[in-house]
Amino acid sequence: MTELRNTKQRIAVTAALSATDRFQSAQELHLAVALAGHSVGLTTVYRTLGALADSGDVDTVISTDGQVLYRRCIEPSHHHHLVCRDCGRTVEVEGPQVEKWADAVATANGYVDVSHTLEIFGRCSACATLRTPS
Amino acid sequence: MTELRNTKQRIAVTAALSATDRFQSAQELHLAVALAGHSVGLTTVYRTLGALADSGDVDTVISTDGQVLYRRCIEPSHHHHLVCRDCGRTVEVEGPQVEKWADAVATANGYVDVSHTLEIFGRCSACATLRTPS
């Protein structure tokens, strides 16, 4: 069915993903690949990330301003993210009781085919010390 | 400070918001206003919705494809939403234990200035019966 080929471009993109533990936009990753010395078209970056997201190899988060952020998946099972608003540094978190609560609420209201999005945004300690309030 | 005036445009937009309990995009609301017989510019719809969102009079949700959906707020306190993927029909839900869990996880990891997004998406019973699987 799906025939995937090993191209230098895909290798470069996955390498860039593996080089960081932060959520990054497609454009940031495109820049990261360029800085790593490889030339990959922006279109290809988008396509590669889309494919990886479909296959579940990267996690995606929609930032509060609507753009998609990507990050390589460490924990393969279902989990959520604690993301730094400034630098993207991320901690994977799990909340089994939250999952159960969400499903229970949905079925109690007659909703089927249920999914949920749960992300926690904040400022990590490193970024918090940088921008000290007045 | 903020001096708000009562214009027919704002009245028309808030009326359209009050006429439904569903999450709708700015463009859908713009159409709804037009169908209601009023002529309001799309720019004004966006501005009005933005203002209402800032003042907390409407809830906003970012759909999975990145666009902003608006809905008039029934419950003024902090809550989350169970949204139908197809028609936007929405139930407001509360999960105090989830709030506490999110804050605890964030502070345990040294994150400050914490917020979170939690939305449940599914298919409401009405829409579920419409598109019966094969």
Added chain:
DNA sequence: ACCTAGTTGACAACGGTTTTCATTTTCGAC
């Protein structure tokens, strides 16, 4: 009625993402 700061809307601009399509590349078959 008048004044003025707030408001409107047609249109252009913006920015992230997707599509197009001609060219290039991978990789199994020979």
Added chain:
DNA sequence: GTCGAAAATGAAAACCGTTGTCAACTAGGT
């Protein structure tokens, strides 16, 4: 190794939701 079909690439254009521009308009106090 090399051939060739299918997959992949990338530059540019299209897309689409959203925001900015700015001249004309209006609500509401005096």
